[in-house]
């Protein structure tokens with residue numbers, strides 16, 4: 001038998017681990033992340049609660065876990081986290097919503113509108129770059145092309161522009 005079968009945790013143990021996602025120390029957070037990830041979708045409701053936690057590290061950890069465990073229940077909480085005041089939380093929520101590679105089953109969410117808003121308006125240039133990259137990973141969509149054209153016309157940041165050029169080529173290639 002494989003040794004990676006997880007021990008099922010009690011709700012109390014899982015709640016305590018969600019709190020540990022907010023720890024200052026990386027090792028405590030990482031250990032809590034791994035143990036929660038092993039619990040699979042059994043901890044989704046706790047992650048949804050954690051997505052509204054007052055400690056931003058807990059919110060970030062929950063968004064990160066949702067990248068791997070999310071089902072349709074996570075869509076609304078992740079969309080709310082796109083407006084989080086902490087840049088790292090927005091980045092993780094953005095990744096979790098748009099990355100299908102880490103998921104067991106893809107989330108059903110129309111992300112192009114949200115990606116376009118973040119690509120154009122987010123206060124963090126890193127979040128904008130990630131949003132632009134993810135726009136290039138979406139199925140062909142005229143809204144994405146419009147956003148990317150506007151960015152290419154008005155922006156001067158080199159990394160942002162190169163991502164926008166790549167992203168728009170993804171939409172034009174398949175037309």
Ligand SMILES: [Zn+2]
Pocket residue numbers: 067095096099100101102103
């Ligand atoms: Zn991912």
